Amino acid sequence: xxxxxxxxxxxxxxxxxxxxxxxxxxxxxxxxxxxxxxxxxxxxxxxxxxxxxxxxxxxxxxxxxxxxxxxxxxxxxxxxxxxxxxxxxxxxxxxxxxxxxxxxxxxxxxxxxxxxxxxxxxxxxxxxxxxxxxxxxxxxxxxxxxxxxxxxxxxxxxxxxxxxxxxxxxxxxxxxxxxxxxxxxxxxxxxxxxxxxxxxxxxxxxxxxxxxxxxxxxxxxxxxxxxxxxxxxxxxxxxxxxxxxxxxxxxxxxxxxxxxxxxxxxxxxxxxxxxxxxxxxxxxxxxxxxxxxxxxxxxxxxxxxxxxxxxxxxxxxxxxxxx
Amino acid sequence: xxxxxxxxxxxxxxxxxxxxxxxxxxxxxxxxxxxxxxxxxxxxxxxxxxxxxxxxxxxxxxxxxxxxxxxxxxxxxxxxxxxxxxxxxxxxxxxxxxxxxxxxxxxxxxxxxxxxxxxxxxxxxxxxxxxxxxxxxxxxxxxxxxxxxxxxxxxxxxxxxxxxxxxxxxxxxxxxxxxxxxxxxxxxxxxxxxxxxxxxxxxxxxxxxxxxxxxxxxxxxxxxxxxxxxxxxxxxxxxxxxxxxxxxxxxx
Numbered sequence: 001x002x003x004x005x006x007x008x009x010x011x012x013x014x015x016x017x018x019x020x021x022x023x024x025x026x027x028x029x030x031x032x033x034x035x036x037x038x039x040x041x042x043x044x045x046x047x048x049x050x051x052x053x054x055x056x057x058x059x060x061x062x063x064x065x066x067x068x069x070x071x072x073x074x075x076x077x078x079x080x081x082x083x084x085x086x087x088x089x090x091x092x093x094x095x096x097x098x099x100x101x102x103x104x105x106x107x108x109x110x111x112x113x114x115x116x117x118x119x120x121x122x123x124x125x126x127x128x129x130x131x132x133x134x135x136x137x138x139x140x141x142x143x144x145x146x147x148x149x150x151x152x153x154x155x156x157x158x159x160x161x162x163x164x165x166x167x168x169x170x171x172x173x174x175x176x177x178x179x180x181x182x183x184x185x186x187x188x189x190x191x192x193x194x195x196x197x198x199x200x201x202x203x204x205x206x207x208x209x210x211x212x213x214x215x216x217x218x219x220x221x222x223x224x225x226x227x228x229x230x231x232x233x234x235x236x237x238x239x240x241x242x243x244x245x246x247x248x249x250x251x252x253x254x255x256x257x258x259x260x261x262x263x264x265x266x267x268x269x270x271x272x273x274x275x276x277x278x279x280x281x282x283x284x285x286x287x288x289x290x291x292x293x294x295x296x297x298x299x300x301x302x303x304x305x306x307x308x309x310x311x312x313x314x315x316x317x318x319x320x321x322x323x
Numbered sequence: 324x325x326x327x328x329x330x331x332x333x334x335x336x337x338x339x340x341x342x343x344x345x346x347x348x349x350x351x352x353x354x355x356x357x358x359x360x361x362x363x364x365x366x367x368x369x370x371x372x373x374x375x376x377x378x379x380x381x382x383x384x385x386x387x388x389x390x391x392x393x394x395x396x397x398x399x400x401x402x403x404x405x406x407x408x409x410x411x412x413x414x415x416x417x418x419x420x421x422x423x424x425x426x427x428x429x430x431x432x433x434x435x436x437x438x439x440x441x442x443x444x445x446x447x448x449x450x451x452x453x454x455x456x457x458x459x460x461x462x463x464x465x466x467x468x469x470x471x472x473x474x475x476x477x478x479x480x481x482x483x484x485x486x487x488x489x490x491x492x493x494x495x496x497x498x499x500x501x502x503x504x505x506x507x508x509x510x511x512x513x514x515x516x517x518x519x520x521x522x523x524x525x526x527x528x529x530x531x532x533x534x535x536x537x538x539x540x541x542x543x544x545x546x547x548x549x550x551x552x553x554x555x556x557x558x559x560x561x562x563x564x565x566x567x568x569x570x571x572x573x574x575x
Contacts, residue, residue: 011487073462073492074453074456074462074463074465075456075462075463078457098486099466099484099485099486100485100486102449102453102465103453103463103465103466103485104453105453106418106449106450106453106454106457107453107454107456107457107463109419109450109454110419110422110453110454110457110458111457114540115417115419115539115540115541116418116419116448116450116540116541117541118447118448118449118450119447119448119449131544131545133547134447135447135549136445136446136447136543136546137334137340137349137444137445137447138336138444138447139549140339140340140341140549141340141341141342141349141546141547141548141549142546142547142548142549143543143545143546144543144544144545144546144547145541145542145543145544146541146542146544147540147541148538148539148540148541148542149540184460185462186461186462186494186495186498187462187463187464187492187493187494187495187498188492188493188494189490189491189492190480190491190492190493191490191491192485192487192488192489192490192491193482193488193489193490193491194487194488195487195488201486201487203486207574231575239504242504242505243504243505245505248488248489249468249484249489249503249504249505250484250485250486250487250488250489252504255444255447256361256441256442256444256503256504258486263574264568264572264574264575273337274339275336275444281549281552284572284574285568285572285574286552286555287564287568298554298557299552299554300551300552300554301554301555302555302556302572303555303556303557303558303564303567303568303572304555304556304557304558305557305558305559305560305561305564306557312561315561316561316564316565319561319562319565320565320575
């Protein structure tokens, strides 16, 4: 029995880092409301993920194993997590605002008749008077929201808290039945087309280089790739070029894509529309390369060069190689 | 094939929203409104599915004050068949109440598919489709990138935008589908379409008529502005940039 439960996520048996961000938020919440936190993990053959999760200071790890959970589907996972939340008796349910967290968590909230605050970046106040800060209107404003139901469901923006560090704990792992009603499921996982890449994942990368419409054509992303190779960077993109079909949606940074906060973010040929900026303004150092001195990106960049990206980016790549 | 599709009225996505000088709330004076861009994609997808389907009907839903009929008419002008307006002040809504309203309409209309935007670009909550699907016990495909109907129109295979790539799911109808950016390019309403839309039927309900209360599970109790980043320095050369990154920011 804990006050708080984290719904953890794995990808083919590997713990998703965003889940450790949710654990951090759970610890911050525990400091306010008292008590302990539990972690739930669902799947089939997830012993190693459960064992890994046992090292983060939770009171209990609930491991839900079922054939219906072999591949993720929103319907089955929502039922399994619902079972875990009811078993734990938790009043606060947290998950990372990853694509899967966004997909599944509202269904869990619906089953629990709970209100959900999405994509929170801060937890404010004290027990009984908690509010949660969340970006709205593409992050142009922050809303403080309160949840009126007995159970509160939260998804946590993955850049808003540092991932929890292992504590060396050995939390007890309790295997439990899923409670999934197989007959109620009317969807099946078919497959995944992964974007194969040796680059770091966009959400975790120390360096991100993003391209916008200034690149003029999809093939010109190769100059971004060359620079990314040198800096071991992930590649991002503005919504505009995703919309044009130049690059995969998975590269999109911003309000309707991913939120990133790397040490170094290099914005190449993108104007800095609010929809994009909302996804990267938490970066430690921002560099803008754009030939338009009026581009709004320069208003948030630490370092800017007003110049032709087709000259500057290859020169930067060359000079990094010869350092 | 009956499709229910949402058309939410939102502030113009290209207007930067800010707060009133006294911080008491959003400053919406002079702000334009339009249909949520992800709802436009949902309407377009509904029309495309309907074009190839047996006995198609596309029903457009909006929730809001009378102004919200404009977005319903826009969707009807694009090609929707009829509209529903559920009258309610938008300021007093949360995702859960929207989902509960849609549950009632689904019970009444019995659609095969409900198509919604994956999120509205004002509240950015990304919940309604998922809540609706769970309340109804229906399968869902959020963040849709491609929708292929089965030959016998009893289900679909949907490619979804997910972290790390594209995932494919199959689901049987009735089902909820929420749209992502690359699903399609919404059409513009034609002039004849706009003329025709004026004569298309529109039902209006209020919450009482739907037997719903306006209890909110989540309330916004205050707003603030995020900390602004300060503009930094402009450098003239790549060498100067590298010097700054290496010696000042210490990031390369």
